[in-house]
């Protein structure tokens with residue numbers, strides 16, 4: 001008899017691990033995982049070293065280091081005019097723990113939470129572990145818009161919350177203000193809270209502005225805003241995240257967080273304060289640098305014969321690969337395997353972001369990551385160009 005609990009038995013191992021393994025095995029250029037292959041800015045690295053050498057090595061307060069919570073509150077006001085007291089900021093082990101603690105702290109078994117599909121891969125397993133039922137609302141290509149009627153129909157008397165990830169992984173969609181207004185109106189009408197995942201908040205393209213749902217009328221008290229350091233400061237391995245919002249929401253999340261991790265790496269929280277206090281010029285140059293890389297990768301994918309759907313934000317570009325791969329390649333997983341083996345470039349099959357019965361919706365898509373050094377992108381460009389020549 002299996003010793004594995006029912007709670008986790010259906011999870012399997014993630015496609016991300018499998019793609020990384022295959023990429024290593026075939027020496028492929030990895031444009032799969034959303035982790036930069038360049039380092040965090042040196043003032044942030046130096047702040048962490050200073051903190052370690054300044055005896056900041058014991059448990060931080062459970063809610064987080066005061067200077068980090070103050071920096072998070074200041075950052076929210078600086079970029080979004082969102083006013084939160086530092087006491088209403090909870091520091092977590094990345095956005096991932098913030099989301100799990102939010103689901104555990106804000107919903108009961110049998111409750112429902114609405115998610116948009118494609119859906120970031122940790123939310124639904126989090127819900128399953130909490131005994132919560134997901135309700136899916138689709139985002140439709142090419143613009144990844146949702147049907148307001150489908151969304152309205154997803155609200156039931158059991159709906160506790162809705163999760164919005166913007167900028168969105170894997171599509172790069174940035175929810176427009178008018179879309180967020182539709183969501184806000186439904187939350188108010190059904191007395192539902194919103195949990196947002198804004199880890200790509202500073203990576204937007206073509207002048208698109210990231211809109212924070214919590215700043216819309218009536219939403220301050222019913223939105224839990226989650227974000228983290230990883231993507232904005234190229235430090236995904238640090239796993240420093242946060243949840244901010246109304247006192248009752250944050251207190252509920254902390255009831256779970258205190259018994260999951262209790263508190264987060266102290267010196268990295270000190271460095272988070274330095275990072276979040278960096279001048280506007282840091283955030284501007286990050287955006288410009290990503291715009292340049294995104295434009296370049298878009299162009300190289302187009303020249304290789306893909307049809308990319310230009311993202312408005314995030315680390316990713318979704319492409320339609322039909323016309324690039326041979327006929328025997330039937331779906332996104334086969335395509336990703338083919339690309340690694342035959343071309344030497346790794347991407348992620350986005351069916352990983354769909355439930356079993358909807359995986360066909362992703363069958364002709366692939367997700368490529370922009371967050372790579374120029375040398376990595378150049379190497380990928382050469383392999384993709386060679387594929388085009390040999391395919392002609």
Ligand SMILES: Cc1ncc(COP(=O)(O)O)c(C=O)c1O
Pocket residue numbers: 034093094095096097120165168169197199227228229230236239240241
């Ligand atoms: C949408 C989204 N949320 C959360 C995370 C993970 O954030 P963290 O590393 O802060 O836990 C990722 C990482 O890929 C992501 O894409």
